[in-house]
Amino acid sequence: xxxxxxxxxxxxxxxxxxxxxxxxxxxxxxxxxxxxxxxxxxxxxxxxxxxxxxxxxxxxxxxxxxxxxxxxxxxxxxxxxxxxxxxxxxxxxxxxxxxxxx
Numbered sequence: 001x002x003x004x005x006x007x008x009x010x011x012x013x014x015x016x017x018x019x020x021x022x023x024x025x026x027x028x029x030x031x032x033x034x035x036x037x038x039x040x041x042x043x044x045x046x047x048x049x050x051x052x053x054x055x056x057x058x059x060x061x062x063x064x065x066x067x068x069x070x071x072x073x074x075x076x077x078x079x080x081x082x083x084x085x086x087x088x089x090x091x092x093x094x095x096x097x098x099x100x101x102x
Contacts, residue, residue, distance in 0.1 A: 001022075001023050001024075001025060001038070001042035001043075001047040001049070001050045001051070001072075001075045001076075002022055002023065002024045002025065002050075002051045002053070003025050003026075003050060003051070003052045003055060003068055003071055003072055003075075004025070004026050004028075004052060004053070004054075004055030004068070005022075005024035005025065005026050005029075005051070005053075006024070006026055006029050007026070007029035007030065009024070012024060023038040023041055023042040023047075024038065025038045025039065025042070025071075042075050043071075043074055043075050044074060044075070045074070045075070045076065045077050045078065046075065046077070047075040047076050047077060047080060048076075048077055048080050048081075049076065049080055049081050049082070049083065050072040050075050050076045050080070050081075050082045050083070051082075051083045051084075052068060052069075052072055052082070052083070052084045052085075053083070053084075053085050054085060054086060054087050055068060056068065056069075056084065056086050057086040057087045057089070057095070060095065060097075069084075072084070
């Protein structure tokens with residue numbers, strides 16, 4: 001499962017060639033129907049891995065960041081892995097609004 005995976009399927013298409021199924025959940029770039037389908041297939045401990053790539057750093061509210069981490073924890077199987085990455089920006093560790101948002 002890829003939480004916040006965007007609107008493009010590049011990684012999903014690449015993984016399909018490796019016989020890996022990847023479901024992208026993104027409420028800002030995918031339809032409600034698409035996201036509901038992903039939840040049915042990937043949530044509740046159905047995912048071997050969950051990726052949250054450059055998502056937490058674009059969300060200002062800590063509560064919403066925690067909600068995404070909880071979604072990842074819900075989706076991953078007991079012995080699965082969650083991979084989280086964040087863009088460092090100017091490396092000060094302080095968030096700030098950019099021309100594209102947080």
